[in-house]
Amino acid sequence: MSSVVVITGSAGLIGSEAVRHFTGLGMDVVGIDNDMRGYFFGADGSTQWNLQRLVKEVGARYTHHNIDIRDRDGLDRLFTELGSNIGLVIHAAAQPSHDWAAREPFTDFDVNAVGTINMLEATRRHAIEAPFIFTSTNKVYGDTPNSLPLVETETRWELPEDHKWFGGIDETMSIDSSMHSVFGASKVAADIMVQEYGRYFGMRTAVFRGGTLTGPGHSAAELHGFLAYVMRCVMEQRTYKIFGYKGKMVRDAIHSHDLITAFEAFHRAPRVAEIYNIGGGRFSNCSHIEAFAIASEITGLEARTEYVEENRAGDHQWWISGTARFEEHFPEWKLTYDVPAILREIYQANQEMWKA
Ligand SMILES: NC(=O)c1ccc[n+]([C@@H]2O[C@H](COP(=O)([O-])OP(=O)(O)OC[C@H]3O[C@@H](n4cnc5c(N)ncnc54)[C@H](O)[C@@H]3O)[C@@H](O)[C@H]2O)c1
Numbered sequence: 001m002s003s004v005v006v007i008t009g010s011a012g013l014i015g016s017e018a019v020r021h022f023t024g025l026g027m028d029v030v031g032i033d034n035d036m037r038g039y040f041f042g043a044d045g046s047t048q049w050n051l052q053r054l055v056k057e058v059g060a061r062y063t064h065h066n067i068d069i070r071d072r073d074g075l076d077r078l079f080t081e082l083g084s085n086i087g088l089v090i091h092a093a094a095q096p097s098h099d100w101a102a103r104e105p106f107t108d109f110d111v112n113a114v115g116t117i118n119m120l121e122a123t124r125r126h127a128i129e130a131p132f133i134f135t136s137t138n139k140v141y142g143d144t145p146n147s148l149p150l151v152e153t154e155t156r157w158e159l160p161e162d163h164k165w166f167g168g169i170d171e172t173m174s175i176d177s178s179m180h181s182v183f184g185a186s187k188v189a190a191d192i193m194v195q196e197y198g199r200y201f202g203m204r205t206a207v208f209r210g211g212t213l214t215g216p217g218h219s220a221a222e223l224h225g226f227l228a229y230v231m232r233c234v235m236e237q238r239t240y241k242i243f244g245y246k247g248k249m250v251r252d253a254i255h256s257h258d259l260i261t262a263f264e265a266f267h268r269a270p271r272v273a274e275i276y277n278i279g280g281g282r283f284s285n286c287s288h289i290e291a292f293a294i295a296s297e298i299t300g301l302e303a304r305t306e307y308v309e310e311n312r313a314g315d316h317q318w319w320i321s322g323t324a325r326f327e328e329h330f331p332e333w334k335l336t337y338d339v340p341a342i343l344r345e346i347y348q349a350n351q352e353m354w355k356a
Helices: 013-024 036-041 050-062 074-086 105-126 181-199 226-236 257-266 288-300 324-329 337-350
Strands: 004-008 028-032 062-065 086-091 132-137 205-210 212-214 241-244 250-255 274-278 285-287 304-308
Touching: 004 074, 013 028, 013 086, 013 212, 013 257, 013 274, 028 050, 028 074, 050 062, 050 337, 074 086, 074 241, 086 105, 086 304, 105 132, 105 181, 132 181, 132 257, 181 205, 181 274, 205 257, 212 257, 226 241, 226 250, 226 257, 226 288, 226 337, 241 274, 250 257, 274 324, 285 288, 288 337
Parallel strands: 004 028, 004 086, 028 062, 086 132, 132 205, 205 274, 212 250, 241 304
Antiparallel strands: 250 285
């Protein structure tokens, strides 16, 4: 059986968790990451620390390549070398922030959309049998979730219990006629192309549309990394800016470990051209107000927040992922972390790095 896993964004939150997981299963992992997160978000965002930690931890089963996913020839050379030894591709490198995308729309599109077709084409040419997993986003639905009939409670916005999506929004929500942000639109392009390489070329591709993905491997920066940045601000006594919706916007959060076990399930029984909404669902979700209360309780420190009336363009007021389709296809998969468990782990893992 082919045993090399190619992982892009391998120094990032999701990529690094995937490296640990698949090397742990005895597979060889080839990682692609050029620390472009440092370019996007400055020193807070650099993933160099995570890469160094990773290399120390996993040893010889991991090989790193500093390739830019926009570099078609570089990817082609690597895929030519690895060829049909590739048993799985996980494409998690991206420009991940919708605020940042508007600063440099060409860069955002080149990384997110063109980088994805570069990866698809390299896989089709050299390892067409390998399942191809893409980390898409719930932002492909644009701001359509904001038209849901939300009601205000003391600490959060909420859907009425009898609403069909109370348990989470499923994949039937339209991706059309809404504001996506420049980032959401570049991810839509990539998302559709991954589906197309499944439908058109018969490749076993899967699009995972994540809600908030989180975990201790996140290089928490103001523009990206919700729960990690909440915890970082409380621990370092930085002021966190909350944008709009009275601090009651709801996010579901999935720990990177739980996402990677979903990827493993797909790898073991791959299907063609699937899309899955994936996230913490009803099991793991919170509003900003609730997240800060939990973080304060864990750290024993007061949170410093500043409220900005205007919400971020295209931001969701309420998002809980409906994961029923994935659970139906992979009934053995289970979420193991809820929000307090995630925040506790982020706190414990970053005691050395994040000090007041
Ligand atoms: N974190 C979330 O909340 C979230 C939510 C939904 C979807 N996603 C998606 O999941 C994926 C992974 O997110 P993450 O949180 O791990 O992000 P991350 O920023 O932690 O990791 C991405 C990695 O990709 C690398 N990278 C960026 N551009 C590159 C390029 N041109 N060439 C090579 N490497 C490059 C970065 O240096 C970084 O290490 C992304 O596609 C993101 O859009 C994330």
